[in-house]
Amino acid sequence: MDVSLREVHDSDLPVFYRQMNDPVAGHMAAFTPEDPADRDAFDAHWTKMRASADVAVRTVLADGDVVGSAGVYGAPGEREVTYWIDRAYWGRGLATAALRGLLELEPQRPLYARAAADNAGSIRVLEKCGFRLSATERGYAPARGKEIDEVVLVLREA
Template sequence: MADSVGMSDQVRLRDVVPADLEEFFAQEHDPEAVQRSKFPPREREAFMTHWATKVLGDPTVFVQAITVDGELAGNAVAWWDEGRRFIGYWLGRQYWGRGIGTRALTLFLEREKARPLYADPHAGNTGSVRLLEKHGFRRTGTVRYGENEHIMLVLDENPA
């Protein structure tokens, strides 16, 4: 099965530690990831400040590091924005297409209990949209961020 995690791929979540930020910074600057997400990479100082204050420094944010066989692979985050709880995630390119995102999101949604839960991936990031839909998120419309169209999805309290 194309999206099943291989026998050697042990996917786990753990708390983020400051040493993880260098890898997250590198992942955010991967050109292919930037193209898929349409998320503009930040300069180092802005990135580190964002993570220190808006992610790790905000007690309402839930963030987990994603590991594969003990190696840091990415992160998953839930945060509040204008009264709605959103999720986002980022995986290093070497972990794409191996079912790791599927397993990581399953684990994350077991821990993040808020519902409804929203996500807004770039419309061209079909892998991310499919991943969310596989987990019960449903499309509710689109939203534009600058020139880029994103799909708004929601995971209700009682998914259909």
């Protein structure tokens, strides 16, 4: 599949909202909004992200279809990557391709990433893109309703 990134369009938001409300994907991601079904909170979050100079967010396309989002946020020296790929596309290399594309757009290093410690797929994507484990922590995961282990990874070089 041809994977590309582009600016987020208003028409992408219903797709992102649907993806965030997939209970299997939410469980895997773990660190989701408290109530992913709260459309007003979702819209406010995306409005804030798209308006912020500290956030670079893109729509992920596969063969022209919207399949997710990828972004970088935070202050210099503390910037963190995030991505979400529709579960129907898991296991096809799209997250890796999207993250590689995002890393080409974001020259600042270091970059950080976080994942639930049991999210082997996301950890594998990050490692394929050069991120290395730097710490383990515990944090409250709203999608699971409890505190869980998470890993922090860092990418130090371009």
